[in-house]
Amino acid sequence: MQDLFTIKKIARELNGLIVGAKVNKVFQPLSDEVNFVLYSGKSFRLILSAKPSLARVSVSNKEKENPLVAPNFCMLLRKHLLGAEITSVSVFNDDRIIAITFTNKTELLDSKTFIIYAEIMGKYSNVFLTENGVLLGALKQVPQGLDDKRVTLTGATYAPPQKPEKLSVELKNVKSVLNAFSGGDLKSYLLNSFHEFSPVTAGELASAISSSNDKVTAFVNFLEKPISPVVITSELSSDFYAFDYKTVLGERTYFSSVIDAQEFVYSSKENAEQFKTVKNTVLTPLTSHRKKLTKKLALYSDKIIESGEIEKLKLYGELITCNLYKLKKGQKSAVLTNYGETVEEVTVMLDELLSPQENAKKYFKLYRKKKTALEMATKQVLELESELKYLDSVFWELETATTVLDLLEIKKELIVLGIIKEQNPKKQKKELPLKPIKYVVEGYEVLVGRNNLQNEYLYQTSSRQDFWLHVKNYPSSHVYIKCQGECSESVLKTCAEICAFYSSANGGGKVSVDYALRKHLKKPAGAKLGSVIYTDFKTILVEPNKHFAKQKTDL
DSSP states (O other), X not given: OOSHHHHHHHHHHHHHHHTTOEEEEEEEEETTXXXXXXXXXXXXXXXXXXXXXXXXXXXXXXXXXXXXXXXXXXXXXXXXXXXXXXXXXXXXXTSSEEEEEEEEEOTTOOEEEEEEEEEOOGGGOEEEEEETTEEEEESSOOOTTSSTTOOOSXXXXXXXXXXXXXXXXXXXXXXXXXXXXXXXXXXXXXXXXXXXXOHHHXXXXXXXXXXXXXXXXXXXXXXXXXXXXXXXXXXXXXXXXXXXXXXXXXXXXXXXXXXXXXXXXXXXXXHHHHHHHHHHHHHHHHHHHHHHHHHHXXXXXXXXXXXXXXXXXXXXXXXXXXXGGGOOTTOSEEEEEEESSSEEEEEEEOOTTSOHHHHHHHHHHHHHHHHHHHHHHHHHHHHHHHHHHHHHHHHHHHHHOOSHHHHHHHHHHHHHHTSSOOSSTTTSOOOOOOOOEEEEETTEEEEEOSSHHHHHHHHHHSOTTSEEEEETTSOBOOEEEESTTOOOHHHHHHHHHHHHHTBTTOSSSOEEEEEXXXXXXXXXXXXXXXXXXXXXXXXXXXOOOOOGGGEEOOX
């Protein structure tokens, strides 16, 4: 709810929270977001975002990656604001602009004042740094001509954007507007009269004052109503409000501050957008790779179909050899008798420029060539089918991934396979690997691989006497029971249910799960990550069950 009505309450909270804090660090994790690490007895982060869907000024403890190369605006902020103290936070120009004032010392210990203007205006959101009213820089460069009456170049005087021609919520304006209301849609009337409200807030206000005899008092009481921040979530959306909006339907979650409610909503949106972005960086090359393999498979399959008549080539060569005495150079064809399972007359085409011996040699040569091509095509088809089956497991991993870390693990797997090219590997930060899911079942430690990288890791590090489980004929997690070759049927059943849950067969109904000792597993030469073959196994039929209560924290 980023209308002026709510932003005023956020600015008031920020003023009480961050005034007096000093700037320890400044970094720019995204092209349209800057973060200040502040300290006032404890460290926390001030977020200034100008991303259209996430524009806000907020406080968070969530850590974000600091880019290796700082953008120009970030360097400008560091130059002027490192070590500065925040002295005030307020709404500027009675508009959706939060002004944050900083005071800093120069090398000569002179005091300097800087003001950041965070304009929270949807796709026109921006962050400006000023000194004495003069623009020093902007987070986003505004193309000239977007607003002919406003110059946003460095060195120009900062001027706020033009406000809509509506009234402020001063008492005299409230009285005149309400006295002039002659009936109709009160929500639309309020929305068109005051620039303070969004449609949702106007609707809530209309509901609050429509049933009151003293509409002016009801209006003023609405403006001064004590906050009770809430996030209201429905099937279609989730948003935060300064207090419980009765006109908004959905599940309610209450918070101690508007800032916390705001950050809960926007962090969730941010995580969802990041998840979608990272997933697309994995899904796009993976889909492209599968299309290439599918196309290759079709080509080799066609070759196998085309070479289905190769035995006839051998037969023609043999018939010519057996009937050399009947044939002579210059013939275009010959009808020869085939004494096979049934006696039949076969018409053999001949090259009239070649002798009978040369024609027989030609057929045998063509037969060997096509047979070799058939063998190669058959081998390629088997390899391609195996690789496509492996890719199915990776697609399943993508579909079941729930966090960005899950996606990054899958991306790492595809980098190892060469499906995704690693960009600047020397410059990238090393991330702690995501660990397998851990369960404890009747005292036994049970490990569940989240992806093929982890399945490979568990295969390499498990004991020969551990039990291994995998869903039959479906992509699934590899499950290992650390039991030294002995565990009860109830343990095996529970672990099989867990394995079935972490599989593509988790769609209802019973699932067949194979289990064997780790010593009966083997990794063929050249096999993909997490791929194994196994013998001496048994199968158990179970219903998928996550057994969440038995799940423990990651290793």
